[in-house]
Amino acid sequence: xxxxxxxxxxxxxxxxxxxxxxxxxxxxxxxxxxxxxxxxxxxxxxxxxxxxxxxxxxxxxxxxxxxxxxxxxxxxxxxxxxxxxxxxxxxxxxxxxxxxxxxxxxxxxxxxxxxxxxxxxxxxxxxxxxxxxxxxxxxxxxxxxxxxxxxxxxxxxxxxxxxxxxxxxxxxxxxxxxxxxxxxxxxxxxxxxxxxxxxxxxxxxxxxxxxxxxxxxxxxxxxxxxxxxxxxxxxxxxxxxxxxxxxxxxxxxxxxxxxxxxxxxxxxxxxxxxxxxxxxxxxxxxxxxxxxxxxxxxxxxxxxxxxxxxxxxxxxxxxxxxxxxxxxxxxxxxxxxxxxxxxxxxxxxxxxxxxxxxxxxxxxxxxxxxxxxxxxxxxxxxxxxxxxxxxxxxxxxxxxxxxxxxxxxxxxxxxxxxxxxxxxxxxxxxxxxxxxxxxxxxxxxxxxxxxxxxxxxxx
Amino acid sequence: xxxxxxxxxxxxxxxxxxxxxxxxxxxxxxxxxxxxxxxxxxxxxxxxxxxxxxxxxxxxxxxxxxxxxxxxxxxxxxxxxxxxxxxxxxxxxxxxxxxxxxxxxxxxxxxxxxxxxxxxxxxxxxxxxxxxxxxxxxxxxxxxxxxxxxxxxxxxxxxxxxxxxxxxxxxxxxxxxxxxxxxxxxxxxxxxxxxxxxxxxxxxxxxxxxxxxxxxxxxxxxxxxxxxxxxxxxxxxxxxxxxxxxxxxxxxxxxxxxxxxxxxxxxxxxxxxxxxxxxxxxxxxxxxxxxxxxxxxxxxxxxxxxxxxxxx
Numbered sequence: 207x208x209x210x211x212x213x214x215x216x217x218x219x220x221x222x223x224x225x226x227x228x229x230x231x232x233x234x235x236x237x238x239x240x241x242x243x244x245x246x247x248x249x250x251x252x253x254x255x256x257x258x259x260x261x262x263x264x265x266x267x268x269x270x271x272x273x274x275x276x277x278x279x280x281x282x283x284x285x286x287x288x289x290x291x292x293x294x295x296x297x298x299x300x301x302x303x304x305x306x307x308x309x310x311x312x313x314x315x316x317x318x319x320x321x322x323x324x325x326x327x328x329x330x331x332x333x334x335x336x337x338x339x340x341x342x343x344x345x346x347x348x349x350x351x352x353x354x355x356x357x358x359x360x361x362x363x364x365x366x367x368x369x370x371x372x373x374x375x376x377x378x379x380x381x382x383x384x385x386x387x388x389x390x391x392x393x394x395x396x397x398x399x400x401x402x403x404x405x406x407x408x409x410x411x412x413x414x415x416x417x418x419x420x421x422x423x424x425x426x427x428x429x430x431x432x433x434x435x436x437x438x439x440x441x442x443x444x445x446x447x448x449x450x451x452x453x454x455x456x457x458x459x460x461x462x463x464x465x466x467x468x469x470x471x472x473x474x475x476x477x478x479x480x481x482x483x484x485x486x487x488x489x490x491x492x493x494x495x496x497x498x499x500x501x502x503x504x505x506x507x508x509x510x511x512x513x514x515x516x517x518x519x520x521x522x523x524x525x526x527x528x529x530x531x532x533x534x535x536x537x538x539x540x541x542x543x544x545x546x547x548x549x550x551x552x553x554x555x556x557x558x559x560x561x562x563x564x565x566x567x568x569x570x571x572x573x574x575x576x577x578x579x580x581x582x583x584x585x586x587x588x589x590x591x592x593x594x595x596x597x598x599x600x601x602x603x604x605x606x607x608x609x610x611x612x613x614x615x616x617x618x619x620x621x622x623x624x625x626x627x628x629x630x631x632x633x634x635x636x637x638x639x640x641x642x643x644x645x646x647x648x649x650x651x652x653x654x655x656x657x658x659x660x661x662x663x664x665x
Numbered sequence: 666x667x668x669x670x671x672x673x674x675x676x677x678x679x680x681x682x683x684x685x686x687x688x689x690x691x692x693x694x695x696x697x698x699x700x701x702x703x704x705x706x707x708x709x710x711x712x713x714x715x716x717x718x719x720x721x722x723x724x725x726x727x728x729x730x731x732x733x734x735x736x737x738x739x740x741x742x743x744x745x746x747x748x749x750x751x752x753x754x755x756x757x758x759x760x761x762x763x764x765x766x767x768x769x770x771x772x773x774x775x776x777x778x779x780x781x782x783x784x785x786x787x788x789x790x791x792x793x794x795x796x797x798x799x800x801x802x803x804x805x806x807x808x809x810x811x812x813x814x815x816x817x818x819x820x821x822x823x824x825x826x827x828x829x830x831x832x833x834x835x836x837x838x839x840x841x842x843x844x845x846x847x848x849x850x851x852x853x854x855x856x857x858x859x860x861x862x863x864x865x866x867x868x869x870x871x872x873x874x875x876x877x878x879x880x881x882x883x884x885x886x887x888x889x890x891x892x893x894x895x896x897x898x899x900x901x902x903x904x905x906x907x908x909x910x911x912x913x914x915x916x917x918x919x920x921x922x923x924x925x926x927x928x929x930x931x932x933x934x935x936x937x938x939x940x941x942x943x944x945x946x947x948x949x950x951x952x953x954x955x956x957x958x959x960x961x962x963x964x965x966x967x968x969x970x971x972x973x974x975x976x977x
Contacts, residue, residue, distance in 0.1 A: 283937040290758055290939070310939045314758060356924055360937050384924030385934060393837045521938055 230271045231446060233257070235296040236285035239278045239479040240388065242407040242489045243333060243434040244298040246460040246498050247325045247453070249478050250471075252276045254463065256456035262448040280387065281358065286310060289319065295442040296453065298325065300362045300406060300434050305514050307437050309526040318440040321532045323454045324506065326461070326498040327433040329557050332611055333495050334366040334425030334432055335410035339398045340418060345633040347374045347423050353401035356386035356394060362432055365516050367404040369428045395419045407495065411485045414617045415601070421617065424631060426558075426609045431509045435502075447536070454500060454540035461498035464490050469575060484570060484601035488612050491603075493558070493565045495611065501552040502534055562610035569615075570600040582627035586657035589615075593654070602650070606631040607639070620653040621645040627653060760942040765949070768942045782950065784926040785916060788844075789958065792851035793912050800856050800908065801901060804863020809893065814864075825857045829918035837922060847919035847927075854915030855908035862904025866897030902966035909962045913955035928954070 237248030251257050261272055277294065279285050282303020288294040289307070297307060297319070304321060311319045336355070338344045344353070347370060357364045371381070386394065391403040396418040403419075413419030425432055436453065443450055464471040472486040489496040507528060517523040534548075541548035566578035567585040571592065579585035585602070592599055602615030607628050618629040619636035623645030630636035636647045648656065743763065745756040760768075772778040806813045807821075829850050836846040870893050878888050920929030932947030 281937065283939055286939050287936070291755070306939055358937075359934065382925075385930070386922065386924045390833065390837060390922045390924075393834055394843075397838055399837065399841075399843065523938070 250460040260452035330426035337419035796855035800859025808867025829915035850919035855912035866900025870896040
C-alpha cells in the first residue's frame, strides 16, 4: 500500500469517526401559524428559541448537533401527511386532526405517533364559533334551517357544528353543509356569499374584528372541551426521548412567557403571524378564551374519545387505541425536571364562566395601551371622552353575561335597564334579558350615547 | 405534414388555371374534394381500400402494446407496495393497487360518487365551451389584426402563467356564485392554450393563399372564412385538445372551494382526511375522465381536418 493510499484511508477513517461522534439530530416540526391555540408549541417556541434552550447537551447528546426546522401549515392534515413521509417528526394540531393523525398511523403496520402533550384548552369549547355576515338576518342557530353553512370538515369546528345542530335538534337534511377551508370561508363571509360559516380560532374573532362577521353561536355552548396538542413519531421518541422532554419544557415556558405580559406577547405574535394583536388578546389575555397549560387531563381523553366517535360515524375513520396513543411519560419527566407538581397541575381546571366573573372591562388605546374599568359608566364615559379628543382606540373588551367569554365591545349587545348596563354575545339572550328586566337592547355606540345623555342630564 | 400541405397548396396556386385554383381553395374550406380522373386520391373510394383502411384504423397492435404496458405498470406498483420498496422513492405507505381497486369498486356503485363525477363533468362542459368560443374568437382576432394583437397580447402573457390556485381568493370575491368561480378558474386553464394555438394557426396561413384569394376577388370575410380559418384549423384542433387536458388540471384547483361536490373536491377532501386510497381513486378518475374527454375532442375536431389529412 502506498503512502498516498494510507493517507487517504486514514483521512477517511478520521472523517467517519468524527461523523459518529457529532451526530446530527434532525428535529422537524409542523405547526400552524393561523391556529392560535397551537402557538405555545409552535410560533412562540420557534421565535423565542425555547426548544434550543432546553435541548439536552450532556451524556449521549454531548456532541450532538441539532438541526431544527419549522414548517407552517394551514391545517393538521398536511402535517400528518408529512409525518407519514418522515419529513416531520413533531406535529402540532387541534383535537380532530390529532385523532385523524393517531388513527391513520395505527392503521399502518409499523409506524406510530404518540400524543405527548397538550398546548392549551378551553373547558367549554370556546375558540370554535359559527359566524354570519354582519348584515345577515340570522341571530341564532334555529335560523339556519334551510340555509347553507360552511365549515372545514374534519376540523374541531366541524365537530362543534355537528354537535350544536344535534343539540338544537336540527337534522342534517334541514341545512346544507359545505366543506370550506378557513381562508375561503372567511372570504365567502366577507362577500356575503354563504349564510354562515363555522371555524376555529382565530378565524371567527378575526372576522368579527375586521367587521365582516357576527358570531351567532360560540363553541362553549356544546360544553365539549376544545384542545390542541403535540404528536410525535414513535421512532423519534424511542431514539431521543430527552428531546421530547425538552419540547414539553419549551411549551411550558412559552405559556409562562405569555402569562407574564400578555400585551407584549400579542404584539410580538402579531409580528410573527400577521394576526391582529387585538384579536390575539381575546385568546391570550387574562380572562381570554385560552388556558395555556399542557397537561393531559382525564376529561381531555373523554373529549377526544367523543371526537373520535364523531369521526368514525361521519368519516369512517380507523379505530384508535387511546391507551397506546396517549402518553404522559414526557410531561411527567419534564415537570419533574422543572420542579413542578404535575399531578396537581393536571387536576386544576379553569372554567371561564366562574373565572371571569367581575373581571374589569378593557379599552386598548393605540398609544397608551390597555386600561381597565370596573363599571360600565366608567367604561362608556372613557370611550366617549376618547372619542371627543379624537384618540384612536384599537379595541375594547367586555364579557358575555351568559358564558363569561371575553368579547369585542363593538360586537357585543348592550342591555340598558334601571340597574345599568349588561353585555351579551348574542341577540336572543340580550332580547330575553331586556324583556325580563324592562331594558333596551343597543350596540356599543348606542350605549355610549345613552351614557352621554345620562351625564348631560346629571349636569 | 405542413410542408407537404404547403407544397401542394403552392403548386395549386402556381397552376395556370386561375379558376381551377379558386375551386381548390373552396374545396379546402368545405373539406370535400372533387372526384375525377385528375384527383390523385380517387383510389380511396374503392371498396378494397375502404376495407383495408377500416382494418388499419383499428389499432390492434397499439391496443395490445398499451395493455401490456399498463399491466406491467400495475404489477410494478403492486410489487413496490407489497415489498415496501424504499430506495430514494418510498412506496411503504402508498396504497396498493388492489386496495385502490377495492375502494374504486365501492365508489363505483355509490350515488354520492356519481354526483361528484357528474358535477365535475358539468363544470368542465360549461367552462370548456366558454373557453372554446372565447379562445377561438380572441385567437382569430389577435392573429389577424396587429392592433388587437398589441392590445390583447399583454393581458394574455401576464395572466397565462398565473396558476389556477392563485386565483381562488379573487375568484370567490369577483363572481356571484361559487359555481361561477369554479367555472371561471377551470376555463382559465383551457382558454390560453386555445388562444395561443389559434393565433399560431392563423399566423401559419400562407400569405400566398391569402393574396391569391384576394386577387380572385375575395373580400375580407371570404378570405377569413375560406382561407384563414381552414388553414388555422389543425393548430386550433391541437389547442382544443391541449385545452381540454388543462381544464381538468385547473378543475381540481377550482373545486378546492366547491365545498360539496366534484371529483376534485373528492380528492381534496380525501387529502384533508389523510385517506390515501381515495386520493389515488380520485387521481385516477380525473386522469381517465381527462383523457377520455380529450379523445372526444379529437374525435369531434377530426372531420374539420379532413382536407388536411387528404393532402398529407
